[in-house]
Amino acid sequence: MTDYGRGRGPEPWHPEDPLYGDQGWTGHQTQQGPVPYAGAPQQEYQQEPQYQQPYPQQPQYQEYQEYQQYPGYPQQQQYAQQHYPQPQQGYAPQQAQQAQQAQQPQHQQYAQQPQPQQPVYDSQGWDTGQGQYTAAVQTDPYAGADYAQHPSAGYPGETPDLYGTDEAFPPPQPPGRRHLEPEAVEEEEPEGDLRVGDAGRDGDDDGDDDEPDGRRGGRTKGGKPKKRSGMACLIAAVVILGVVGGGGYYGYSYIKARFAPAEDFAGEGAGEVVDVEIPKGAGLGQMGRILKEAGVVASAQAFVDAANANPKGKSIQPGVYPMNKKMSGAAAVALMIDPTKLNVITVTEGMRNSKVYEAIDKKLGKPDGTTKEIAQREAKNLGLPAWAGNNPKLIDPLEGFLFPTRYDLSKDSTPESLLKQMVKNASDKYAELGIEAKAKELGLENPLQVVTVASLVNAEGKNHDDFRKMSEVVYNRMKKTNDVTNQKIEFDSTYNYVKNQSEINFNLKEAQAFNNPYNTHFIKGLPVGPIGNPGMDALTATLNPDHGGWMFFVSVDGNTTTFTKTYDEHLKLVAEFQERQKQKNGG
Numbered sequence: 196m197t198d199y200g201r202g203r204g205p206e207p208w209h210p211e212d213p214l215y216g217d218q219g220w221t222g223h224q225t226q227q228g229p230v231p232y233a234g235a236p237q238q239e240y241q242q243e244p245q246y247q248q249p250y251p252q253q254p255q256y257q258e259y260q261e262y263q264q265y266p267g268y269p270q271q272q273q274y275a276q277q278h279y280p281q282p283q284q285g286y287a288p289q290q291a292q293q294a295q296q297a298q299q300p301q302h303q304q305y306a307q308q309p310q311p312q313q314p315v316y317d318s319q320g321w322d323t324g325q326g327q328y329t330a331a332v333q334t335d336p337y338a339g340a341d342y343a344q345h346p347s348a349g350y351p352g353e354t355p356d357l358y359g360t361d362e363a364f365p366p367p368q369p370p371g372r373r374h375l376e377p378e379a380v381e382e383e384e385p386e387g388d389l390r391v392g393d394a395g396r397d398g399d400d401d402g403d404d405d406e407p408d409g410r411r412g413g414r415t416k417g418g419k420p421k422k423r424s425g426m427a428c429l430i431a432a433v434v435i436l437g438v439v440g441g442g443g444y445y446g447y448s449y450i451k452a453r454f455a456p457a458e459d460f461a462g463e464g465a466g467e468v469v470d471v472e473i474p475k476g477a478g479l480g481q482m483g484r485i486l487k488e489a490g491v492v493a494s495a496q497a498f499v500d501a502a503n504a505n506p507k508g509k510s511i512q513p514g515v516y517p518m519n520k521k522m523s524g525a526a527a528v529a530l531m532i533d534p535t536k537l538n539v540i541t542v543t544e545g546m547r548n549s550k551v552y553e554a555i556d557k558k559l560g561k562p563d564g565t566t567k568e569i570a571q572r573e574a575k576n577l578g579l580p581a582w583a584g585n586n587p588k589l590i591d592p593l594e595g596f597l598f599p600t601r602y603d604l605s606k607d608s609t610p611e612s613l614l615k616q617m618v619k620n621a622s623d624k625y626a627e628l629g630i631e632a633k634a635k636e637l638g639l640e641n642p643l644q645v646v647t648v649a650s651l652v653n654a655e656g657k658n659h660d661d662f663r664k665m666s667e668v669v670y671n672r673m674k675k676t677n678d679v680t681n682q683k684i685e686f687d688s689t690y691n692y693v694k695n696q697s698e699i700n701f702n703l704k705e706a707q708a709f710n711n712p713y714n715t716h717f718i719k720g721l722p723v724g725p726i727g728n729p730g731m732d733a734l735t736a737t738l739n740p741d742h743g744g745w746m747f748f749v750s751v752d753g754n755t756t757t758f759t760k761t762y763d764e765h766l767k768l769v770a771e772f773q774e775r776q777k778q779k780n781g782g
Contacts, residue, residue: 457496463526464491464519470538470605473531475513479503482511486527490520497524507532514539515603542599542617544730545653548591549695551617551728555610566610573611578618582631582642588712588723590693595646595725596621624731633738637670647721649729649737654688655748657756662736664758667745673720679746679762684715692726700776 471489473482479502483495492498501524502508511531515538518530530536540554552566570577574584574592584592593614598621602613630645639645648669656662671677672684690706691697693713706716712723729737745758747765749772759765 457500457524458494459497460493460521460523462521462523464522467520468517469520470515471518472515472603472605473511473513477513479509479511482531483524486518489518491518491522492524492527493521494524498527499524501525501528505529505532512537514601515605538604539601540604540613541601542597542728544599544733545650545727546597546599547692547727548594548597551597555613558604559608559610561610566614569610570614573614577611577615578622580622580625580642583646586643586723590713590724592724593618595643595650595728597728598624599728599730621728624734628734628738630734630738637738638673643724644721645737646729646734647725649733650725650727651684651686651688651721652737653729653733654692654727655686655756656733656736657750657754659732659736661756662733663739663741664743664745664756665748666737666740667743668748668758669721670740671744671746677746682719684721686715689713689715689722689726692722 469489469491471486471491473485477485479499480495482502483492483498486492486498487495502511505525505528508528511528512534516531516536517538518527522530538558540551540558542551548570549567552570553563555561555566556563570591570593577593579592579596583596597614597617600620602616604613625642625646630642634640634642634645637645639648648666651669652662652665656665669684672680673682675682687699687701687706690701690709693709693711703716706714708717710717712718713726715722743758744760746760747762747768748756748758749765749768750756757768759768
């Protein structure tokens, strides 16, 4: 079913039927006669095949159709009341059947209720098409409405308008207008339109319209022009300008960065001094960005270019550099390739504590002796292990515990903070090496003696191989069976430590007569404590000596150390050494 109950078949078949012609579509009095649709001639409809079968299963319906051949409508109603005892109130029998059929889907009505061909009424003076105008499915056009709630009279024209409410569907259209495209719904004219001229016609007040509906191209109904949003135009313009301007800016920046020289300052800089920390593993680009953020250089690229141009530019070490602001890239590179400019303190392997204290005072700008005084006063509060610093004969309880490495300084660095950091590093390394357990295996009295042996080895040797042979010499001379040196180690480095010097040529007799717990030319065995801060090479060599039976060693040329097992071999080396010294001194 389509269009509210109207199908593709013909209209009600009898001209005297209240629903004949256009009555079901207009809701007014039935138009009688052979021209039911606005004066147009009666259209002939071809009988579709599915409706040409007989209707044998409804004899009452056939009798009713036969009876309808007689023109009197009252007789039809009386006959319908006898054969249709329960029709709906106010409906003709045909309407009752149509209302009942309207409740079924279209395909069921057509498939299940084929209609017989209608008879011809020659006696009435109108032509039905000689059997070609066949009966359609008798469908009530108002079957979709709720008739139980709206009583109606016997004729459809007398029924109330069921399409007048807001909730109702729009009334059906006549057959000639069923399949027309719906007219476009025109949008309401917004308030506040920006029309110019008289009556909204943009200054055109001649009143002429070229189109039949009074509208022109680009205008709405009634001659009103279409509103164009000024804000939309403004936004579009801003977007276009932004795209063009942004593209131009980035294009200019790209060309400038690629082809123009990098921005740079001139000279060594002036004014404020800042500490710049270069982390480990930083490349030239990262260094340049750090300097740029600190205000040292004008651009990272200027620093990178200067570093690449300098032969030593890639040898810049990590650390803290005190630098002036607004330095040229070349000046910044020249400062950073100088290791002395680093704001760091480097404790070298074998370095004595006295040298470390002087370096801290210098880097932190403290008066001479400041760090040494703090070390002596706060020795027990700087983190020494329990087995260290207990002997009252120690010159410096922290000797051997300022671990050799580089220490970066900052504005917050103090002598005490640096000493604590150095002691912690040494304690951690000693614990990692397990020197407490190793001391007993090596025949030493305590872990402090392990550090002491390592300090002697580090002071006398040149490399790791020397360190292993040197530690073997120490252990052999400490043995009770040593009757060659009478258990004396006799290292010149111990005498120099007591004297706070580093001399090769000194009076041996004076050294042998100098009574001091650190002077191994005078005492037997190890000194009372370390004479420097040993590095990892010396420590590992001390824990793993050469075991070659070495007892003596001499560095004849000052670079190579020669080791011997007997005293006679040692004397020959000593004579050779003395001869070299005479030639060197011109004697």
